[in-house]
Amino acid sequence: MKIAIASDHAGFPLKQEILEYVSRLGHDALDLGAHNTEPSDYPDFAAAVGGALMASSADRGILICGSGVGVCVAANKMPGIRAGICHDTYSAHQGVEHDDMNVLVIGARILGSALAFEVTQSYLNARFQAYEERFVRRLNKIKAIERLYMPVAMR
Template sequence: MEDNRTPIIMGSDHAAYGLKEYIKEFIKQKGIQIQDVGAHSTEAVDYPELGFQVAGAVSAGKYSRGILLCGTGLGMSIVANKFPHVRAALCNDLFSAIMSRRHNNANILVMGGRVIGDVLAGEIVTAWLETPFEGGRHQRRLDIFENMGCLVHKDTTTVANNP
């Protein structure tokens, strides 16, 4: 079982800066270390660059979990899920957060700073950190997914020509 107190890498765009700061302090109070890659203010930034840093670190195994935030969470989800071994889940409600861990073993939590408030975000983070992966039939499905990802990243031409 994964230790839910392992360090987390986190990033946001300017639209979710305030929520990122709240979540960062919320997680620190749980005794969990945070690596914050930005944004560091409400000045406009390009979210793909920050999503790239977080998802890249999780993909490479430098961090086992990450958190990404942008205005809606959609853009960061798209960026993060381009990386091998990343299972980023957009969770703006508790049920999605729990199920993203229980059935999908999500390793990046994504939320929308313009969609949810601080209190709900804290509840989502807590649920996401504390919910274990069930394994079993869900592991079999993740293995299938992981193999698909390896094929796609290896040879996108073959996959594109054989729908």
């Protein structure tokens, strides 16, 4: 899979480790910044990852900031983006399996590298359970809400 990965300055050190880890797992890791620890604005990086998914230049995304909250809020403003903060392996795979989550969000000030790697692997190994009617029905309801509130220009 091609994985778009970005962080703000607070997530930069962990992002560097996650980039290497994702590559070691055999995925194509796309680094969308930040490229250092100089202060930066997390919405820019959420938009970069969301844009890559919307343009189909990545299959999934990973976003990292200090807590994870900022990039998660920003990413979920974009059509088709289903980002979730996951600080445990269960949420990381369940979010994909049940909700078709396409962006994993991690708080760099919350998780250490070892657990972040486990969470990332759990996310990347998971697949949406499209054979389960209840998950498809719920996902379709989420998409209907998105269409309802999306600006007319985006429909």
